[in-house]
Amino acid sequence: MPAATSRSRIAAEVDFDRNGRQHGFLRLFHSVHRSAYGFIPIPIVVLKNGDGPTALLVSGTHGDEYEGQVALCNLVRSLDPARISGRVIILPAANFPAALAGTRTSPIDEGNLNRLFPGDPDGSVTEQIAYHIEHELVPMADLICDLHSGGSSLMYVPSALFGGWQRDGGTAAGVAVLKAFGSPVAYVAESNQGGARTLSGGAARQGRICLGTEAGGSGHVTQSALRMVERGVNNVLVHMGILPAGSRIAPDGPTRFLEVGGPDYFVYAPENGLFEPLVELGDMVRAGQPAARIHLPETPWAEPVTTHFARDGFVLCKRVPGRTVRGDCLFHLGTDIGL
Numbered sequence: 548m549p550a551a552t553s554r555s556r557i558a559a560e561v562d563f564d565r566n567g568r569q570h571g572f573l574r575l576f577h578s579v580h581r582s583a584y585g586f587i588p589i590p591i592v593v594l595k596n597g598d599g600p601t602a603l604l605v606s607g608t609h610g611d612e613y614e615g616q617v618a619l620c621n622l623v624r625s626l627d628p629a630r631i632s633g634r635v636i637i638l639p640a641a642n643f644p645a646a647l648a649g650t651r652t653s654p655i656d657e658g659n660l661n662r663l664f665p666g667d668p669d670g671s672v673t674e675q676i677a678y679h680i681e682h683e684l685v686p687m688a689d690l691i692c693d694l695h696s697g698g699s700s701l702m703y704v705p706s707a708l709f710g711g712w713q714r715d716g717g718t719a720a721g722v723a724v725l726k727a728f729g730s731p732v733a734y735v736a737e738s739n740q741g742g743a744r745t746l747s748g749g750a751a752r753q754g755r756i757c758l759g760t761e762a763g764g765s766g767h768v769t770q771s772a773l774r775m776v777e778r779g780v781n782n783v784l785v786h787m788g789i790l791p792a793g794s795r796i797a798p799d800g801p802t803r804f805l806e807v808g809g810p811d812y813f814v815y816a817p818e819n820g821l822f823e824p825l826v827e828l829g830d831m832v833r834a835g836q837p838a839a840r841i842h843l844p845e846t847p848w849a850e851p852v853t854t855h856f857a858r859d860g861f862v863l864c865k866r867v868p869g870r871t872v873r874g875d876c877l878f879h880l881g882t883d884i885g886l
């Protein structure tokens with residue numbers, strides 16, 4: 548049931564308290580020229596079997612990140628509610644207009660869902676989605692999986708992450724979920740790029756654990772990244788006791804844990820031009836090492852501008868498009884950490 552204090556204008560077609568499998572839509576009423584009283588149909592699936600913990604699985608927060616969307620489409624059809632104890636709520640296309648368009652932000656209001664939490668029940672379409680997720684769905688969940696990737700402009704070494712990490716051990720339960728996920732690479736960060744404006748920030752406000760992924764990117768899907776997400780989500784459901792222990796899928800090997808820290812982990816384009824990367828994903832680099840050259844095709848006789856890494860680290864993320872403007876993120880690093 549919706550919280551009594553919620554002012555969300557979005558209406559769910561599913562009954563979150565009913566056992567079995569249900570699918571339907573979150574109705575986001577949107578009055579436009581071609582449809583005065585219509586709604587935007589955001590697909591949602593609820594699987595429930597008796598009492599037990601609740602997992603909320605979200606993808607399509609950014610519409611051009613496809614690995615999580617494909618993984619959750621597969622899960623929606625394959626997960627038998629008779630196999631679970633508790634409840635799984637699946638929202639495969641959270642920013643539905645963006646997911647339909649295959650874009651990071653919504654074509655309706657330019658909203659970046661993961662920069663609009665805690666949302667606004669009376670706000671734009673994307674603000675209404677954020678509000679509904681934080682104030683209606685998150686409170687029902689014990690744990691949230693927020694499945695992202697690098698999207699159109701970035702490529703990651705496929706990884707899981709736990710944001711809002713506390714170095715003093717205060718977030719051990721979140722780190723335990725990260726370990727349960729079992730990806731080859733995983734990282735922690737004390738603050739995410741979007742901070743409190745993300746779903747992860749919203750989960751923290753509601754006292755819930757939120758595990759994320761950066762499952763690849765480049766606006767496409769690979770089988771290896773997809774398998775990482777599917778195995779990880781499965782293993783998180785086992786970790787929560789929603790799936791039986793015998794359902795755990797063993798990782799291919801140990802997880803390499805990294806930390807992503809402050810501004811010196813990031814490299815940005817110093818100039819407008821063409822991006823020539825000088826390292827590749829997975830490389831180990833040193834402080835002062837050249838990271839990229841930005842070429843100036845309008846004046847090709849001019850020397851390219853070289854930018855450098857500010858610290859040692861592992862190349863975790865790399866920009867995809869060649870055409871680049873000053874301020875674009877070209878790389879970010881992670882540094883090995885024991886967890």
Ligand SMILES: [Zn+2]
Binds near residue numbers: 612698
């Ligand atoms: Zn994303």
